[in-house]
Amino acid sequence: MVLTGDVITVGRIGRPRGLNGELYISPNTDFLERFENLTEILIKENQSWEIIKVISSKIISGRPVLKFNRVDNPEEAARLTNKLIGVPKEQVFDLPDDTFYLFDLVGCEVYDFVSQKKYGEITEVEQYPSNDIYQVKNLEGKIILVPAVKKYIKEVDINDKKIVIDLTGLEAIL
Incomplete structure (x- = not known):
């Protein structure tokens, strides 16, 4: 079947x-x-x-x-x-509050923490031993890799499919 x-x-x-x-x-x-x-x-x-x-x-x-x-x-x-x-x-198993499945992140809109403007969308999540990496496709179509650590990920709202990231310190790859 x-x-x-x-x-x-x-x-x-x-x-x-x-x-x-x-x-x-x-x-x-x-x-x-x-x-x-x-x-x-x-x-x-x-x-x-x-x-x-x-x-x-x-x-x-x-x-x-x-x-x-x-x-x-x-x-x-x-x-x-x-x-x-x-x-x-x-x-799939229910998760505790403030936790989420990686597949829930794909398709989330990404907003800049400083300007509050839409930056792009998560297209993929890569898993590594130290931390996950979010692939974000910006509005120009360029892919940037954002480490999934508290320094950069400020808010994750799965219900609204919205993630707020602080790009401070990542200017060299933007």
Whole structure:
């Protein structure tokens, strides 16, 4: 079965584990419990998402391990390596106040803290160990990279799709 609609990527399938078709998952979510007690998940095949039945799920050394229906050996499992896995958007976990999902940032309008004028729009969020980087396309079409740290990000309003940034100190890249 193929799913249409909004799907949120929660990880990527990693290498096979053992001889019975289990696969490690490289999650891109802070909620590892998302992978416990799964009965099905979405796998990206070509440009569409397909529902696949999950036979077992567990966390080993802080890493999810899934076993899918009709994947019974390492060779079959290896064919799924590097495929994206996701869930329907309505199944994402609720977050505490003042926190948000990265996918919620894409499309937010960006305003300059000093002038209060619209500066552009977030087109992508890149994740790095030290901090995320917001790709902002300014009104002239130029992409600038803004570190997602309090020094530069002054306000995030997901409901209004508005982010206020202080560009002071970033003049050299503008």
